[in-house]
Amino acid sequence: MKKTFNFIVFCIATLLLLSVAGFFFALSNNGDTPLPWEQNLPEKTHAEKILHSITSRQHQGLNTIVLNEHELTVVTQYLFNLYHAGAVQVHLKQQQLDMRIQLPYVLTNQYALISLSFIQQKNNPLPLLDALSIGNVKIPKNIVRFSYQQFINASTNNAYFKLAFHSLKKLDLSTERMVLTYVSQFDSLFNPTAHLSTSEQKTLRLYQNKLNEIVQLHNQKWLLSLAELLKPLFTMAQQRSSLTNPIVENRLAIIAINEYVNKNSSQFLFATQAEKQLQHYTVFLYKRGDLAQHFIASASLSATLNNHLSVTLGEQKELRDAKMGSGFSFIDLAADKAGSYFGEMATLSLETAQLIQKNMSAINDYRDFMPDPRDLPENINHADFLKNYGSVNAKNYKKLTTLIDQKISSMPIYAK
DSSP states (O other), X not given: OOGGGHHHHHHHHHHHHHHHHHHHHOEEOSSOOOOOSSOOHHHHHHHHHHHHHHHTOOOSSEEEEEEEHHHHHHHHHHHHHTTOOOEEEEEEETTEEEEEEEEEOTTSSOEEEEEEEEEEETTEEEEEEEEEEETTEEEXXXXXXXXXXXXXXXXXXXXXXXXXXXXXXXXXXXXXEEEEEEEOOHHHHTOGGGGOOHHHHHXXXXXXXXXXXXXXXXXXXXXXXXXXHHHHHHHHHHHHTTTSOHHHHHHHHHHXXXXXXXXXXXXXXXXXXXXXXXOOOOEEBTTBHHHHHHHHHHHHHHHHTOHHHHHHHHHHHHHHHHHHSSOBOHHHHHHHHHHHHHHHHHHSOHHHHHHHHHHHTTOOSGGGTSOOOTTSOOOBOHHXXXXXXXXXXXXXHHHHHHHHHHHHHTSGGGOO
16 A cells, blocks of 8 residues: 555554553543444445555656545554454544544453544654553653654664655645645555665575576476475575575565566566566466465565565455456465465574575475465355355454465474
């Protein structure tokens, strides 16, 4: 989604970190009327239409978004519910945005109440977190502002926060609406190479050169397996990691492979100029090119952004396909989930990064890192999806996706 909404996503991330504290300090049954926990279908549809209108604007130059108080509430709750159960309410004031969040406490009928206030700054398009309360406990302003900045600085996605904030040119808050003016840089948000240092760019070219050697030696009579790319590049990553950080090496190896596999697919990440020079073959998993695309694109998103975002984007794509495309595919979703888990484990810690390097260097074929998904249902239209699975939060859906997750986590490459 557009970076102009990232400050809202930041609020949500902050709230998730505070939710545990909220359960201890902010339990409330003091007569406040609880907000509705679930959005109804019209609200969800409205939120999706708003977000789609934002994310579809990819032309360069200045763009403007205008949202009223109700639209902000609907969109913010929709985004919040992707991460956490709860209710959100947004209030607009002159040069101020207030956000009220209620988090359900599962053991009682009580709930945690968290309130935030953002103010518009002079000569600065960024909203400033000015006040934070957990229940009746008001956090001192100096701690609030310090934590706000430290969260951004410490974030593993620091480059993406900076990119989002840099794109904002003007913010106007009034009692009637919020107006955001921004420079479109959509490609940069999902292009991991845009934020690599000079040394990382040089290292990425080494992996691209290695991949080029593999492709040049490939026998055209045979299908090119994703394992034929992953195994040698992770072997190379393991060899290089004796001197450098295995997490960085793994991330660069994944980026290089993804740029090659998804070279001709505009729905995924964007190829570099160096990658465009490589001879291109379709890459396969279980004799399907789309599975390799889903797997490695999700791995790249997970390794460079985060696992939850990668899984959520894959899930949302399948839901859109159910409504207007080829139908919901649990086969594609399994590849998304497998790739997301792979990217996460390859970059989660030094220990997991080294484990993945060791085990990927010894794989026999793709069955060592991707369970066979071909017995899963696919081509499910919207009506049948609602009838058989309900929603992504329903029991039947969760039962099937939990089974997929269990098969993925039990793959040989994750065994110590």
